[in-house]
Amino acid sequence: MKDVAVIGIGCTVFGEKWSHSFRDLFIEAGALALEDANLSGEQIDSLFVGNMSAGRFIEQEHIGALIADYAGLATEHTPSTRVEAACASGGLAFRQGVTAVASGMADIVVAAGVEKMTDVAPGQTVDTLASAADREWEGFVGATFPGLYAMIATDYMHRYPLTREQLALVAVKNHYNGARNPIAQFQQEISIDTVISSSLVADPLRLFDCSPITDGAAAVILAPLEIARKYTDTPVKVLASAQASDTIALHDRRDISTLDATVAASQRAFHQARLSHKNIDLVEVHDCFTIAEICAIEDLGFCTKGEAGKLTEEGVTALNGDLPVNTSGGLKACGHPVGATGIKQIYEIVQQLRGEAGKRQVDAQIGMTHNVGGTGATVVVHILGRS
Amino acid sequence: MSVARFWRKIPQRYNLVGTRCVTCGRYYFPPRSFCPSCRREGKIIDHQFTGEGSVVTYTIIRTASEQFENATPYIIAIVQLDEGPRLTAQIACRPEDIRIGTRVKKVFRRLGTEGKSGVIHYGTKFIPA
Numbered sequence: 085m086k087d088v089a090v091i092g093i094g095c096t097v098f099g100e101k102w103s104h105s106f107r108d109l110f111i112e113a114g115a116l117a118l119e120d121a122n123l124s125g126e127q128i129d130s131l132f133v134g135n136m137s138a139g140r141f142i143e144q145e146h147i148g149a150l151i152a153d154y155a156g157l158a159t160e161h162t163p164s165t166r167v168e169a170a171c172a173s174g175g176l177a178f179r180q181g182v183t184a185v186a187s188g189m190a191d192i193v194v195a196a197g198v199e200k201m202t203d204v205a206p207g208q209t210v211d212t213l214a215s216a217a218d219r220e221w222e223g224f225v226g227a228t229f230p231g232l233y234a235m236i237a238t239d240y241m242h243r244y245p246l247t248r249e250q251l252a253l254v255a256v257k258n259h260y261n262g263a264r265n266p267i268a269q270f271q272q273e274i275s276i277d278t279v280i281s282s283s284l285v286a287d288p289l290r291l292f293d294c295s296p297i298t299d300g301a302a303a304v305i306l307a308p309l310e311i312a313r314k315y316t317d318t319p320v321k322v323l324a325s326a327q328a329s330d331t332i333a334l335h336d337r338r339d340i341s342t343l344d345a346t347v348a349a350s351q352r353a354f355h356q357a358r359l360s361h362k363n364i365d366l367v368e369v370h371d372c373f374t375i376a377e378i379c380a381i382e383d384l385g386f387c388t389k390g391e392a393g394k395l396t397e398e399g400v401t402a403l404n405g406d407l408p409v410n411t412s413g414g415l416k417a418c419g420h421p422v423g424a425t426g427i428k429q430i431y432e433i434v435q436q437l438r439g440e441a442g443k444r445q446v447d448a449q450i451g452m453t454h455n456v457g458g459t460g461a462t463v464v465v466h467i468l469g470r471s
Numbered sequence: 472m473s474v475a476r477f478w479r480k481i482p483q484r485y486n487l488v489g490t491r492c493v494t495c496g497r498y499y500f501p502p503r504s505f506c507p508s509c510r511r512e513g514k515i516i517d518h519q520f521t522g523e524g525s526v527v528t529y530t531i532i533r534t535a536s537e538q539f540e541n542a543t544p545y546i547i548a549i550v551q552l553d554e555g556p557r558l559t560a561q562i563a564c565r566p567e568d569i570r571i572g573t574r575v576k577k578v579f580r581r582l583g584t585e586g587k588s589g590v591i592h593y594g595t596k597f598i599p600a
């Protein structure tokens with residue numbers, strides 16, 4: 085197995101981009117990543133594209149070939165593969181790219197993610213997102229995606245001493261970080277009161293506990309570490325790539341408030357990288373809802389179950405804390421174009437490790453990403469380090 | 472959901488017919504034709520659940536997908552049946568009458584209407600016992 089490095093990154097501004105099509109989005113992100121790595125298209129050996137539901141969002145399947153075509157690679161006949169694992173599609177596309185380079189099957193690989201979510205009515209978006217869970221036995225009876233995470237929150241708050249204010253502080257922190265990120269959908273700070281007085285979506289979760297609906301794309305370029313310095317002075321090494329699965333339906337989990345797939349993927353990643361939690365300087369976690377960030381911090385192993393609310397309140401996870409969590413603003417403030425999110429997490433960690441994160445720069449040698457599909461049926465964890 | 476896709480699961484949806492693995496004794500609802508515990512050694516038979524259980528966790532849905540937009544607000548819960556398995560279902564009661572641990576029993580109810588075609592779906596909901 086070869087060591088793998090990230091040699092280029094690109095990301096669109098996230099938001100409700102009425103004037104941008106699906107094609108505009110991925111072309112913009114891809115071009116930025118190629119420019120960053122000083123590459124031209126014909127040097128690309130393979131593409132992996134994370135996308136959850138172009139079929140339902142823009143009525144277009146066969147995304148792999150479409151992207152290769154519009155990237156000008158049809159004449160090169162460059163292999164291009166769509167990767168789907170609901171909201172973890174991006175993280176999984178990155179993992180497929182890492183696998184391709186590590187195995188020696190390809191040298192220069194693009195791992196990208198794209199989602200265009202605002203071309204359909206909001207009710208249809210809610211329904212499409214519900215298909216990340218069990219359509220037949222959850223969605224059919226009326227369980228929405230926020231509703232499933234709300235049931236995690238109800239269970240969690242019944243068993244552990246998490247307060248409504250602590251939960252709100254997750255959103256407050258992520259908006260603070262988003263306000264310092266030029267690609268974030270929401271670049272303004274909010275107060276606890278903004279969260280607590282926003283409308284209920286599914287009790288106890290309110291509008292400001294939920295990540296928004298977002299258009300956006302992100303792309304990164306991978307290469308064997310041994311040749312990475314040909315393309316960049318600041319290669320970032322992939323120290324671990326781990327993935328785990330669990331039951332598709334929340335009701336079949338061992339424990340409603342623990343994402344066992346996060347626990348498994350985290351353990352596998354730390355084992356691969358031969359690192360421990362104290363080596364991690366920052367983490368991008370999958371905060372599709374505030375409760376999801378609380379569970380993620382615990383299930384990744386950074387504290388014991390029930391403690392993440394207190395940690396958030398004490399500022400441990402803040403930009404200037406001991407373990408900054410979601411310096412990008414997370415899904416909550418940076419936005420959540422589902423298929424692109426996993427790649428945007430890598431984009432953020434690489435910026436931080438290169439020292440290019442501007443107003444939200446933290447002191448970091450090693451960073452982690454955590455990308456979740458559905459309510460935890462797929463989890464992808466990566467560890468990246470300066471090299 | 473298409474008529475055939477719904478109709479295929481009518482015994483399960485209307486009457487809580489699930490499955491049981493004779494090899495290990497585990498009960499499954501929603502039904503499984505393959506025992507995840509015994510895998511190839513499992514022998515699966517149908518099982519009619521009593522429909523009594525208790526609430527594990529719940530929420531009140533305020534923003535729904537198109538099919539349920541007219542039904543909001545409504546309660547969704549994970550119910551643990553007395554035989555062991557858990558399922559997701561609507562609880563037909565007032566929000567103030569549900570707690571974690573509330574005892575519930577199954578009832579046959581209208582679940583929703585399919586878009587413009589107007590097909591009405593029925594299924595199992597629960598009410599406080």
Ligand SMILES: [Zn+2]
Binds near residue numbers: 494495506508510
């Ligand atoms: Zn069995």
